Amino acid sequence: MAIINACFSSNHFAIIHLLLLFFYVSSCLDIIKICLADANVLCLDADREGLFAFKTSLTDPSGRLASWVGEDCCTWNGIKCNNQTGHVTKLELRNPYWLVNGGVGDREAYKRSCLGGKINPSLLHLNQLNYLDISFNDFEGAPIPDFFGQLQNLRYLNLSFASFSGEIPNQLGNLSGLQYLDLYADSYSNSGTLELSTQNLKWLSGLSSLKHLNLGYVKLDGVGADWLQTVNMLPSLVELRLHWCQLQGLPLSLPSINFTSLSVLDLSENSFNAFPQWLFNLTSLTKLYLRWDFFNNHIPGEFANLELLEVLDLSNNLELGGQIPGIFGNLSRLRILDLSANNLIGDIQEFLGGFSGKPNNLFFLDLSSNSLVGELPESLGNLKNLQYLFLSGNSFWGSIPSSIGSLSSLWKLDLSYNMMNGTIPESFGQLSKLVDANLMQNSWEGILNEAHLINLRRLESIRLTTQPTRSLVFNVSYKWVPPFMLKSIQLENCLVGPPFPLWLQLQTELTFVVLRKVGISDTIPGDWFSKLSSQISYLVLSNNEIKGNLPHELEFPNLRGIDLSSNRFEGPFPQWSINTSELYLQDNSFSGPLPENIGVLMPRLQRLYLSWNHLNSRIPSSMCDMLDLQVLSLRSNKFSGELPNCWHQSQMLWAIDISNNTLSGHLPISFGYLRSLSVLMLSNNNLDGEIPSSLQNCTGLTSIDLGGNKFSGTLPPWIEDNKLASLFMLRLQSNLLSGNIPQRLCNLRNLHILDLSHNMFSGCIPRCIGNLSALVHGKNSEVFERLIYVAIKGRDPEYRSIIAIVDSIDLSWNNLTGGIPDEVSSLSALHILNLSHNYLAGPIPPSLSSLTSLTRLNLSYNNLAGRIPPLPKFVDPSIFEGNPSLCGAPLPNKCPRSSTFRKTNF
């Protein structure tokens, strides 16, 4: 009404100003028409009723359609009407929680906000509808309604991410005015189990106005070889997206090319292999996506025909090989080139040479994960507009060319995982836009001084790790003030110390710090931890020689992991309140007890490594309150007293290593609740009593080492009962165990390490020992090695000493009697066999010579008799000594002419 009033007053004004009369009248007549229409409520009854019924059959948990009340449907949310006729023309009901940059901000809000239910054919009342968007909703696998084909005025139809499934109705082919069709089917709300499909694409030929077509994730494996012909009949097509459509093979030739206006083509993640010639006739292409398509052979030079190309993605074709041709420099509009994860070989001289003397717009170049070699040429400097340069995972060597300094827009550089064995040039310091530099896993040489870093004003993240140790030296003056304020730093193996660098102390925004093996042998300045404590999430200072105490009480609200291992820290264990999941303090000189409330201070710990310190006293029972605890490593400390018996809730704990302490008492019965327990190492303590039967509940045990204690009694029956089928290592040496070696021990079919030495076992070696099938086949031990490595992490020699005894049997220093069973000779994977210091009698089985893997043998101090059979590898007499009745080489005593122990006797 305001407009109408304005019009009348203008009219009145116009009477006085005659000259302007005509203008005002004519323009106001238009406005009045509109205003009047507005005033009359445009929404047509039929449209409104159609919408009402449509709304009623939908589900709308978050009330997105709450405004759909009252007469004037043109004012409802998501509705647009023609302002002349009042017909509803546009229905836009896309879920607003889908972010434009792809992804869901708030997943719950997104799900709640999904429309669903049934799509009512009452939509057909909207006979002027030209725009329909119901994307990012959840129709739970319903088919696309075929009556959509009757919405004959549709120009825009978007059903993407809406969980439709089944056959696409051919009726959609009747929408001859349709310009935009999006059926992208990888819905966020279903996990890919629903599928849209179509048996042929013939229906497409009716869509003669189509400009944009997206059938991503629609199953097209049955469309037949002529599908491309159908698409080729769409002369206006500008954008075609057939991402992940299970298309098998791309026709190599076409009689004619009609879709020459095609500008965007995405055929990624199908199964093609050769590049078809017609592709290079699509000279209007600006964006071409062909990743994960199994293209092989090499990159054709014909890409140079596609002069308008701005984006080319040929990544992840795995078998795409050959050298990168020099043609890309001819594509002057090319902005994004992704050739990563192929099998490209050779150097990149020709590729970069192609850009010489030509203007280029390349700002994103990804050549990572190929097999490229050679030095990086100076011509890299041709790519002056580069913002992203990814070269990781190749075999480039040499130095970074000094021309890198001319890449003045460079924002992100990744040269990690190469063989760079030269220097970083001073011009690197000119990269004033550089935010993220990843130079990890190379063999850098030389020095980095202030000049190398002088203008890196925007640098937020630097990662630089090198082999061998200290080939690269950070040489900046102690008082140097860096131009950058880092968030993330990772330096490994280069020399940064010996003092704790001042420049590092000036970096007050760090959230991620790794300074491993960088030669710092200083104390950490008193306030450094507290300065970082509020934001730091990951802190690694391991393998230095850092001295001093840790600040006693601090809160680290965001700390996820901290590794201060292999330094010279001393003093008490820090009473830090942290939500950290990983704490590595092993191999230092921490002393004193653990805090009684450690489980309260560090409730989220998953991995706790404290081995090789001087910690003492009891292990606090609040340890059992760490419900996420997976690895507990307290090896080589001075812990004493009994183990806490409170493990009823520790469902995640899979490795316990408290070897080499002075624990006493029995094994806690509650170990039986450790459902995940795999590695149990408690050797070299003063534990006693029997091995509790509750351990049989830990059926995932792979490694038991209880050696060097005072355990007594017989072997627990469950060890034989095949309850521990995964057992790889059983070490019970140096205890007070007695009784027979039971037959059923032979059922441990994964056993690779058996050590029962230094006990009081008596009776015979069971003949079934030949059934220890792991020692027959010698299955690989990678899993075991990994488990042990993680479980005892700390000093290398300990780990190696365990790995060195894989495939061994040690029964020495017991009271075993009887003969050495012939069956031992079936254990063809056996490396080590020690039967010394028993009362074994009879001859040495000659079949032992068939144990080709055997490298260590000891049969000394038994009652063995007769001639030593030929065992060419074993010439050291000491392994046979202490058997008075043995004779022959390598022992000095010759055998009598007729030995009483002839082979046939046994």
Ligand SMILES: *[C@@H]1O[C@H](CO)[C@@H](O)[C@H](O)[C@H]1NC(C)=O
């Ligand atoms: C009415 O619709 C036409 C075409 O859609 C548009 O150009 C015009 O600006 C609209 N007028 C008003 C007042 O919205």
Ligand SMILES: *[C@@H]1O[C@H](CO)[C@@H](O)[C@H](O)[C@H]1NC(C)=O
């Ligand atoms: C391509 O266009 C030509 C000429 O317009 C026409 O004769 C031919 O049928 C079209 N080819 C296809 C496959 O649609």
Ligand SMILES: *[C@@H]1O[C@H](CO)[C@@H](O)[C@H](O)[C@H]1NC(C)=O
């Ligand atoms: C592609 O273009 C070449 C010339 O550049 C022409 O000879 C050839 O016929 C074209 N192919 C098709 C299928 O149009």
Ligand SMILES: *[C@@H]1O[C@H](CO)[C@@H](O)[C@H](O)[C@H]1NC(C)=O
């Ligand atoms: C690329 O451009 C150069 C001139 O800069 C030209 O000599 C060469 O033929 C072009 N290569 C192709 C494949 O178009």
Ligand SMILES: *[C@@H]1O[C@H](CO)[C@@H](O)[C@H](O)[C@H]1NC(C)=O
């Ligand atoms: C760097 O590595 C390359 C390739 O392995 C080798 O040829 C070259 O001698 C090495 N250079 C230095 C300085 O070690």
Ligand SMILES: *[C@@H]1O[C@H](CO)[C@@H](O)[C@H](O)[C@H]1NC(C)=O
């Ligand atoms: C046991 O721990 C002590 C320190 O407590 C250490 O000196 C010794 O080397 C360790 N022994 C083994 C076998 O780890």
Ligand SMILES: *[C@@H]1O[C@H](CO)[C@@H](O)[C@H](O)[C@H]1NC(C)=O
């Ligand atoms: C061992 O497992 C059995 C059966 O699952 C259970 O009843 C028993 O309480 C467990 N014992 C221990 C000590 O965990």
Ligand SMILES: *[C@@H]1O[C@H](CO)[C@@H](O)[C@H](O)[C@H]1NC(C)=O
């Ligand atoms: C071991 O055997 C010897 C000799 O037969 C015997 O004197 C000794 O008591 C036995 N020891 C045990 C623990 O059985």
